[in-house]
Amino acid sequence: PPLYKQRYQFVKDLVGKYKPKKVADLGCADCTLLCMLKFCSCIEVLAGIDICASVMKEKMHRLSPLPVDYLQPAERSLTVTLHHGSVAHKDPCMLGFDLVTCIELIEHLEESELKKFPEVVFGFMAPSRVVISTPNSEFNPLLPGVRLFRNPDHKFEWTRLQFQSWALETARRYGYAVEFTGVGHPPRGMENVGFCTQIGVFVKKYPLTSASAQSEKHTEAVYKTVFKAVY
Template identity: 35%
Template structure:
């Protein structure tokens, strides 16, 4: 695990703790690293990981079993795409998309927005994603992405515009921040958005 990834995990977990979240969705849970860390926190009662890869979920299950965490917490793993609304995911305190959104085809972003922000409406949504402006620090050329499975990578301005649009449309307040060493001109490697729901009550599935 890289130092930057550890810093992302730590930063996200701090946000979850500050929000006093007891139930957490890990959207794009991969091999379960974040779930493993969340499961060690006494105040968190339920964790659901969602991923489109059955292979990654199988590894996550094995990792959780190996750590003895599977039977200590209410943990569930769900194999599905983010753009498919699932009634079982409504009512969580927090949802996390840790380096996940960039793996989604841009044409599906409106479906993701609808499912997470309009239907599930967690009190807190945390999203981290690469800052493409920082890519030259990794020796990448224009048009190159950090990972072959990334469908896109946002500039800081593009990320800000999308997040603010989601916040307005879905009744959230959003705060933008950065993770990692800050370059004077290029910013940091990772950008983060913390969305906090401004409404009350829970929606019906539409």
């Protein structure tokens, strides 16, 4: 399967394993991952956040309930919302999630945004799990036609050492443990370059109760809700 599908499948497998009830996808783009996660029966709250409202709206109708969803109401309730905003800013709509996914997001952040990102995601949102994927630049020589970066909008692409140092420092600062893996196996004989996409899975070490975690987090709303569906 193509790499993007392997990344989505990785998230889906993680959801199957840990059964989070509330999942937020940061940098959700055209909501393809959210559309897949909609079918995970453990999920009761699903949210997408992106800085680009137009790309979010392109195919968001896919997140609307179908007639069959009304004819055969499911046991669980499901609320899907899309918010327009930047991951460099805090908003109360980001609170209360069990799992936060950031698939191919961080390499699109400007330096100033990347600086604020850990405090927003790990400090403020503080979910029990965070998944971050990003290109592994060590794999690039194996990709035909790639000169500097895989995509002209990328602000950087990191080696495994660069990503792992950033992730370990972030995890240390906010009380998480992190494990590294990836998708997209290198060809035989080239195993030393690592996965095409590198992935860090962060787990909160000392989960607070959600009440104590959220009581101190008063912040003004800056995000704009662009879509909401209740199943």
